Amino acid sequence: MEDKQRELGEEEKEEEHAKLEIWKYVFGFVEIAVVKCAIELGIADAIESHGSPMTLLELSSALRCDPSPLYRIMRVLVHLKIFKEKPATQLGPKVYAQTPLSKRLLKSGKNSMAAFILLESSPVMLAPWHGLSARIQGVSNPAFEAAHGEDVWSYAASNPNHSKLINEAMACDARVAVPAVLESCLEVFKGLETIVDVGGGDGTTLRLLVEACPWIRCVNFDLPHVVSVAQECDRIENVGGDMFDCVPKADAAIIMWVLHDWGDDECIRILKKCREAIPEDKGKVIIVEAVIEEDNEKQDNKLTDVRLMLDMVMMAHTNTGKERTMKEWGYVLGEAGFSRHTITPIHAVQSVIQAFP
Numbered sequence: 001m002e003d004k005q006r007e008l009g010e011e012e013k014e015e016e017h018a019k020l021e022i023w024k025y026v027f028g029f030v031e032i033a034v035v036k037c038a039i040e041l042g043i044a045d046a047i048e049s050h051g052s053p054m055t056l057l058e059l060s061s062a063l064r065c066d067p068s069p070l071y072r073i074m075r076v077l078v079h080l081k082i083f084k085e086k087p088a089t090q091l092g093p094k095v096y097a098q099t100p101l102s103k104r105l106l107k108s109g110k111n112s113m114a115a116f117i118l119l120e121s122s123p124v125m126l127a128p129w130h131g132l133s134a135r136i137q138g139v140s141n142p143a144f145e146a147a148h149g150e151d152v153w154s155y156a157a158s159n160p161n162h163s164k165l166i167n168e169a170m171a172c173d174a175r176v177a178v179p180a181v182l183e184s185c186l187e188v189f190k191g192l193e194t195i196v197d198v199g200g201g202d203g204t205t206l207r208l209l210v211e212a213c214p215w216i217r218c219v220n221f222d223l224p225h226v227v228s229v230a231q232e233c234d235r236i237e238n239v240g241g242d243m244f245d246c247v248p249k250a251d252a253a254i255i256m257w258v259l260h261d262w263g264d265d266e267c268i269r270i271l272k273k274c275r276e277a278i279p280e281d282k283g284k285v286i287i288v289e290a291v292i293e294e295d296n297e298k299q300d301n302k303l304t305d306v307r308l309m310l311d312m313v314m315m316a317h318t319n320t321g322k323e324r325t326m327k328e329w330g331y332v333l334g335e336a337g338f339s340r341h342t343i344t345p346i347h348a349v350q351s352v353i354q355a356f357p
């Protein structure tokens with residue numbers, strides 16, 4: 001009897017929870033739209049350059065916009081704890097202040113994630129999501145191709161503005177991931193004279209790496225249209241090419257957030273090219289990628305959420321890409337001819353996988 005009552009109590013609680021939870025899915029996109037709007041308006045940038053919290057009127061005058069809709073946007077952003085509201089006092093009206101989260105909406109700077117948010121919420125990247133179920137049912141081309149007629153990399157090659165946004169978004173992550181790699185795995189780079197970054201984008205990863213390891217000379221290797229606009233930098237040579245054909249030779253290859261863009265067959269082909277580029281006796285491939293936790297018990301973690309979301313992003317935005325479990329990484333590395341590998345978790349979405357010939 002008591003058990004039955006407890007069960008009923010649980011069911012009622014779940015029902016209550018569901019009744020509210022479902023609204024998250026009805027209006028889930030609103031949070032992203034509001035944050036995108038805050039970036040486009042430059043709200044965080046305005047407060048930052050003001051140097052102290054701002055009143056609504058100061059903010060609306062700095063942003064040259066009507067205070068009334070701005071107030072409504074700020075009300076939501078404060079509710080979401082993105083900005084802080086300091087109440088009015090005898091000395092003056094209430095003011096809006098930055099938080100660590102709002103500082104990530106700054107258009108530039110070490111912790112800025114603005115470009116990444118603008119990329120993911122761009123019409124180009126949102127369109128494929130409408131084709132996700134068709135992709136799963138296998139009744140259409142991969143979602144990005146179905147929406148745009150070509151894969152994301154060909155699309156980027158012929159749309160320089162989109163390519164720029166991809167590079168800037170990837171640089172946001174690199175500024176978070178590379179310091180985490182160096183913090184946990186600096187020894188990985190000791191003794192290396194040369195390193196090639198395969199699919200290195202605009203070279204942010206290597207710029208951060210040579211800053212920390214000034215003894216290393218680097219090659220930033222990516223598609224020609226990407227390296228042609230990459231920044232010039234001492235000790236880093238930009239080389240254009242196709243990683244499916246050949247990878248420039250170096251003591252080690254680093255490859256971050258590239259293999260997850262590809263299915264197993266392509267991934268094995270890329271890894272074989274990386275293996276050919278490094279010395280058989282002392283070379284290594286340093287892979288910086290997410291590892292999906294297989295054990296349900298250990299999944300109670302915000303980073304696991306990000307990794308599982310990222311897997312969906314791969315499904316929407318690439319033809320064959322996916323996030324891999326430890327076992328799946330073992331499979332592709334074995335098939336590519338690596339004799340052993342190690343996996344080191346770091347304080348980031350990615351882990352560091354070192355693969356040895």
Ligand SMILES: C[S@@+](CC[C@H](N)C(=O)[O-])C[C@H]1O[C@@H](n2cnc3c(N)ncnc32)[C@H](O)[C@@H]1O
Pocket residue numbers: 153170171173174198199200201202205221222223226241242243244255256257258261
């Ligand atoms: C998700 S981005 C990662 C960029 C960078 N590694 C980072 O983490 O910031 C994938 C990169 O792979 C590059 N790429 C795609 N196909 C390639 C190919 N066939 N050869 C070389 N690079 C390629 C893209 O241009 C892009 O810069």
